[in-house]
Amino acid sequence: xxxxxxxxxxxxxxxxxxxxxxxxxxxxxxxxxxxxxxxxxxxxxxxxxxxxxxxxxxxxxxxxxxxxxxxxxxxxxxxxxxxxxxxxxxxxxxxxxxxxxxxxxxxxxxxxxxxxxxxxxxxxxxxxxxxxxxxxxxxxxxxxxxxxxxxxxxxxxxxxxxxxxxxxxxxxxxxxxxxxxxxxxxxxxxxxxxxxxxxxxxxxxxxxxxxxxxxxxxxxxxxxxxxxxxxxxxxxxxxxxxxxxxxxxxxxxxxxxxxxxxxxxxxxxxxxxxxxxxxxxxxxxxxxxxxxxxxxxxxxxxxxxxxxxxxxxxxxxxxxxxxxxxxxxxxxxxxxxxxxxxxxxxxxxxxxxxxxxxxxxxxxxxxxx
Amino acid sequence: xxxxxxxxxxxxxxxxxxxxxxxxxxxxxxxxxxxxxxxxxxxxxxxxxxxxxxxxxxxxxxxxxxxxxxxxxxxxxxxxxxxxxxxxxxxxxxxxxxxxxxxxxxxxxxxxxxxxxxxxxxxxxxxxxxxxxxxxxxxxxxxxxxxxxxxxxxxxxxxxxxxxxxxxxxxxxxxxxxxxxxxxxxxxxxxxxxxxxxxxxxxxxxxxxxxxxxxxxxxxxxxxxxxxxxxxxxxxxxxxxxxxxxxxxxxxxxxxxxxxxxxxxxxxxxxxxxxxxxxxxxxxxxxxxxxxxxxxxxxxxxxxxxxxxxxxxxxxxxxxxxxxxxxxxxxxxxxxxxxxxxxxxxxxxxxxxxxxxxxxxxxxxxxxx
Numbered sequence: 001x002x003x004x005x006x007x008x009x010x011x012x013x014x015x016x017x018x019x020x021x022x023x024x025x026x027x028x029x030x031x032x033x034x035x036x037x038x039x040x041x042x043x044x045x046x047x048x049x050x051x052x053x054x055x056x057x058x059x060x061x062x063x064x065x066x067x068x069x070x071x072x073x074x075x076x077x078x079x080x081x082x083x084x085x086x087x088x089x090x091x092x093x094x095x096x097x098x099x100x101x102x103x104x105x106x107x108x109x110x111x112x113x114x115x116x117x118x119x120x121x122x123x124x125x126x127x128x129x130x131x132x133x134x135x136x137x138x139x140x141x142x143x144x145x146x147x148x149x150x151x152x153x154x155x156x157x158x159x160x161x162x163x164x165x166x167x168x169x170x171x172x173x174x175x176x177x178x179x180x181x182x183x184x185x186x187x188x189x190x191x192x193x194x195x196x197x198x199x200x201x202x203x204x205x206x207x208x209x210x211x212x213x214x215x216x217x218x219x220x221x222x223x224x225x226x227x228x229x230x231x232x233x234x235x236x237x238x239x240x241x242x243x244x245x246x247x248x249x250x251x252x253x254x255x256x257x258x259x260x261x262x263x264x265x266x267x268x269x270x271x272x273x274x275x276x277x278x279x280x281x282x283x284x285x286x287x288x289x290x291x292x293x294x295x296x297x298x299x300x301x302x303x304x305x306x307x308x309x310x311x312x313x314x315x316x317x318x319x320x321x322x323x324x325x326x327x328x329x330x331x332x333x334x335x336x337x338x339x340x341x342x343x344x345x346x347x348x349x350x351x352x353x354x355x356x357x358x359x360x361x362x363x364x365x366x367x368x369x
Numbered sequence: 370x371x372x373x374x375x376x377x378x379x380x381x382x383x384x385x386x387x388x389x390x391x392x393x394x395x396x397x398x399x400x401x402x403x404x405x406x407x408x409x410x411x412x413x414x415x416x417x418x419x420x421x422x423x424x425x426x427x428x429x430x431x432x433x434x435x436x437x438x439x440x441x442x443x444x445x446x447x448x449x450x451x452x453x454x455x456x457x458x459x460x461x462x463x464x465x466x467x468x469x470x471x472x473x474x475x476x477x478x479x480x481x482x483x484x485x486x487x488x489x490x491x492x493x494x495x496x497x498x499x500x501x502x503x504x505x506x507x508x509x510x511x512x513x514x515x516x517x518x519x520x521x522x523x524x525x526x527x528x529x530x531x532x533x534x535x536x537x538x539x540x541x542x543x544x545x546x547x548x549x550x551x552x553x554x555x556x557x558x559x560x561x562x563x564x565x566x567x568x569x570x571x572x573x574x575x576x577x578x579x580x581x582x583x584x585x586x587x588x589x590x591x592x593x594x595x596x597x598x599x600x601x602x603x604x605x606x607x608x609x610x611x612x613x614x615x616x617x618x619x620x621x622x623x624x625x626x627x628x629x630x631x632x633x634x635x636x637x638x639x640x641x642x643x644x645x646x647x648x649x650x651x652x653x654x655x656x657x658x659x660x661x662x663x664x665x666x667x668x669x670x671x672x673x674x675x676x677x678x679x680x681x682x683x684x685x686x687x688x689x690x691x692x693x694x695x696x697x698x699x700x701x702x703x704x705x706x707x708x709x710x711x712x713x714x715x716x717x718x719x720x721x722x723x724x725x726x727x728x729x730x731x732x733x734x735x736x737x738x
Contacts, residue, residue, distance in 0.1 A: 079452070090519045118487070121514060121525045122605070145490060150459045156490045157526065236491070 002221050006140070006228045008235060011160040015140065015228070017221050019213040021167040022053045025128060026061035032162055034099045034124070037063035039092055041085060041112035042103040043072035046130050049173045054103060054128060065101070066092040070111065074260055077107045077147050079155075085115040099124045099162070105131035105178075106138035106265075110153070113144030117159035124162040130170040132182025132216075133266055136189065136223035139164050141231050141244075151256060151321065158236050166224070168216035179209065180302040181266030184247070187301075188269060189223045191294060192246045192333065192341030197222045202297055209301075242343050246333040247272035249319065250356065254310065256318035262305050270298050271307065275359050280334040282355060290338045307364040312357045320349075371590050375509070375597045377604060380529040384509065384597070386590050388582040390536040391422045394497060395430035401531055403468045403493070406432035408461055410454060410481035411472040412441040415499050418542045423472060423497060434470070435461040439480065443629055446476045446516050448524075454484040468493045468531070474500035474547075475507035475634075479522070482513030486528035493531040499539040501551025501585075502635055505558065505592035508533050510600050510613075520625065520690065527605055535593070537585035548578065549671040550635030553616070556670075557638060558592045560663060561615045561702065561710030566591045571666055578670075611712050615702040616641035618688065619725065623679065625687035631674050639667050640676065644728050649703040651724060659707045676733040681726040689718070 001018030016028065029038075038058065042051065047069060058065055068088035070081050089098070102112035102125055109127050116125035129139040145156020171179060183201070190197030200218065201208065207215040227244065234240035251272025255263055263271070277294060280286050298304075320330070330347040359365075370387030385397065398407075407427065411420065416438060427434050437457035439450050458467070471481035471494055478496050485494035498508040514525020540548060552570070559566030569587065570577065576584040596613065603609035620641025624632055632640070646663060649655050667673075689699070699716040728734075 083448070086517065086524060090517075090523075118514075118524050118526055120523055121512065121527055143490065145487075148455065148459075154459075154489055155455060155487050157487055158490055 002217065004221065004224055004228060006160075007232050008160060011142075011235075013161055013163050015164040015166060015224050017166045017168070017217055017224070019167060019169045019217060021165055022050060022128065022170060023057050025054060025165045026057035026059065028163070028165070029058070029061050029126075032099075032124075032126070034062070034097075036095070036097045036099060038065045038099055038101050039089060039094060040065050040067045040101045040103050041070065041088075041115070042067065042108060043070055043076075045072045046104040046108070050103075050130060050170050054101075068092075070108070074107055074147070077111050079146060079148070081111055082115060082146055085111065086119065089115070089119055094119065094123070096120045096123060099126070101126050101128060102161075103128045103130065104134075105129065106134040109134055109139050110144050110156070111146055113142075113159055113161065114146055114156055117144055117157040122159065125159070126163045126165065127161045128165045128167075130167075131174055132171055132179050132220075133185055134182075135166050135168070135171070135220045136182060137185040137227065139166070140224050140227045141241075142235070151318075152252070152260070160235075164224075166220055168211075168213050168220060171216055172211050174211075176209070177264065177302070179211070181264035181270075183208065183301050184266040184270040184273070184298065186219050186223055187294070187297060188244075188246050188273060189226045191273065191335060191338065192243050193226050193229075193339055194222065195337075195339035197226075198293070198297065198338055202293070205297075205300055239343065242331060243333055243341050245331075246335070246341050247276055249322070249330070249332045250275045250315070252322055253315045253319035254307070256322075257310050257314035267304050270301070270304050271364055274298060274364060275356065276332065276334060278359060279332075279352065279355050283334070285334050285336060287337075290335070294335075294338065304364070307360055310360055312353070312360050315356060315360070316353050371586065373590065373593055373597060375529075376601050377529060380511075380604075382530055382532050384533040384535060384593050386535045386537070386586055386593065388536060388538045388586060390534050391419060391497065391539060392426050394423060394534045395426035395428065397532070397534070398427070398430050398495075401468075401493075401495070403431070403466075405464070405466045405468060407434045407468055407470050408458060408463060409434050409436045409470045409472050410439065410457075410484070411436065411477060412439055412445075414441045415473040415477070419472075419499060419539050423470075437461075439477065443476055443516070446480050448515060448517070450480055451484060451515055454480065455488065458484070458488055463488065463492070465489045465492060468495070470495050470497060471530075472497045472499065473503075474498065475503040478503055478508050479513050479525070480515055482511075482528055482530065483515055483525055486513055486526040491528065494528070495532045495534065496530045497534045497536075499536075500543055501540055501548050501589075502554055503551075504535050504537070504540070504589045505551060506554040506596065508535070509593050509596045510610075511604070512606075520687075521621070521629070529604075533593075535589055537580075537582050537589060540585060541580050543580075545578070546633065546671070548580070550633035550639075552577065552670050553635040553639040553642070553667065555588050555592055556663070556666060557613075557615050557642060558595045560642065560704060560707065561612050562595050562708055563591065564706075564708035566595075567662070567666065567707055571662070574666075574669055608712065611700060612702055612710050614700075615704070615710050616645055618691070618699070618701045619644040619684070621691055622684045622688035623676070625690075626679050626683035636673050639670070639673050640733055643667060643733060644725065645701065645703060647728060648701075648721065648724050652703065654703050654705060656706075659704070663704075663707065673733070676729055679729055681722070681729050684725060684729070685722050 004015040142160040251268040373384040511529040620637040
């Protein structure tokens with residue numbers, strides 16, 4: 001097992017990573033000093049697959065946990081589900097000493113974390129992520145929130161968990177498309193700050209896709225390290241933290257332009273990285289060998305859902321509406337080298353839009369290989 | 370004019386206090402470094418009485434402000450109004466660089482501050498309070514939130530303002546009952562930490578009730594000092610900050626037991642202080658002279674709405690449900706002396722309930738005079 005320490009002063013916490021860890025969560029709870037029974041927020045799928053393991057680990061370690069079940073899927077990350085969680089908390093007689101276990105993928109983590117951030121002005125929560133995307137990305141960093149008709153995550157907060165327990169063993173039950181989608185966030189982490197991680201994924205892709213525990217533990221711990229390192233220096237995304245958005249400026253816009261139906265978030269990030277690669281090449285950012293390596297790796301993971309029929313205008317209006325656009329200026333992360341991302345604050349909108357039009361017309365082939 | 374500095378590290382801010390300050394708010398905005406137009410959240414009453422003064426002060430100092438109007442009254446401090454504010458923010462094309470001016474009493478400050486805390490994971494806000502209660506209490510401290518059917522302020526956050534502009538001149542338009550209600554929070558501040566402030570109110574009560582600007586500025590600045598001093602040492606109400614809840618344990622319960630209809634919040638705090646005075650006497654806490662002084666002062670402010678017909682069971686169940694009850698233990702602030710409050714963490718529930726029954730039966734006469 002591996003333990004990482006995220007040093008955020010009073011909000012510091014540990015990330016524990018290990019195969020089979022879900023059976024031991026209860027044993028680590030006592031060090032957190034909670035005095036009330038936990039309230040587990042999860043969905044029916046996770047509860048069926050892994051609920052018994054988590055709940056059994058809590059026996060004798062905490063008072064009897066309560067469970068609040070929410071709907072499974074991005075469309076449930078909304079205000080109705082948030083109020084369903086609040087109601088569940090009141091029904092469970094939760095008070096300011098209560099605490100939450102967010103148990104599931106990124107959707108559960110985001111909405112349960114936001115409920116924790118706002119219930120009685122904030123109660124603690126721990127995160128037990130059960131998808132690759134959540135384990136390598138969304139569980140770490142304290143970004144919590146819900147979607148609204150105007151866009152994703154537009155209502156939310158920064159609320160750091162009190163601990164994260166990350167068991168790669170839970171990924172064995174994950175649909176292969178979900179696993180692949182999560183892997184794009186792993187590649188993103190490597191792309192912006194670790195050529196070693198890119199090389200590891202290149203050499204171990206088959207092991208990872210077969211859920212080899214050692215390989216999954218390695219990539220999860222590398223990604224958490226990279227992300228924690230950024231967050232410690234810029235917790236509330238004033239500037240540096242934006243580096244984690246590589247592939248996301250265009251990725252988010254692709255998701256929005258297709259009403260969040262065609263792509264998994266990770267897949268949209270996959271396309272977003274390909275687009276950013278090509279755009280970086282136009283600006284003369286990255287050598288052809290590095291471009292080819294990243295391009296090839298992204299395509300080896302799986303066949304991405306096609307870009308066919310997505311109008312550039314829809315992508316563009318989503319992109320400029322995105323909250324990462326600050327006072328009208330477009331920010332975008334580009335790579336100087338594999339493992340070396342930089343934030344460009346003043347991307348020329350007209351130029352980027354023209355490039356995006358070509359990229360979509362060519363079905364997402366940046367012509368870089 | 371007076372300026373107080375609230376030292377909260379990265380979240381530090383200034384409180385400016387002065388009669389006529391509302392005409393000058395715009396002039397101080399530039400030092401805050403905002404780059405987007407402000408979004409003013411207010412209600413129709415405040416807008417009619419003071420809107421022009423504030424908006425004119427902004428001309429030429431910021432881009433054109435947008436105004437979001439919400440309903441006037443505690444019953445509008447709910448989830449529907451919160452979503453109305455979010456919609457208004459989206460319509461105004463607010464982004465992460467946007468900022469809010471909360472302009473009104475405590476209700477406006479609480480809900481506008483909570484919208485600011487959660488819109489795009491948190492945008493800045495400044496507070497321009499226009500009631501005595503907001504000026505001496507709710508505007509300072511960063512507690513923001515909304516009411517739910519289960520109770521007041523149960524969904525919320527801690528979100529410090531970027532500045533507070535406090536103009537006692539705006540109180541001239543305040544109904545006299547509102548002014549009196551706010552004064553109980555002033556008396557509370559004195560009771561827990563400044564016998565000087567109690568003496569000032571005793572000697573200047575008529576001037577205060579006639580809205581004498583110098584007197585109002587004095588009490589506002591004393592209260593803000595006292596509150597800021599506590600908050601700097603305990604921003605998130607872990608322990609020390611609870612001292613500010615003198616009169617609130619029973620006060621909140623009285624409000625809830627009468628469905629928030631009979632008492633203004635300050636009036637309930639007035640009754641709560643009287644009850645706490647009598648209970649403290651039972652425990653042998655305070656000398657008869659001090660009890661008599663505080664009792665007399667509270668009654669001099671105005672005639673409090675009667676306690677008639679409030680069943681003790683309703684008050685009691687509201688009290689134990691209150692979020693200040695931690696894991697079933699009742700916390701209550703009592704006075705060791707005038708100007709010297711202490712937090713009692715382990716109040717004997719049965720004993721307190723018995724006392725409360727007598728207090729209600731006697732129509733709120735603690736028999737202390």
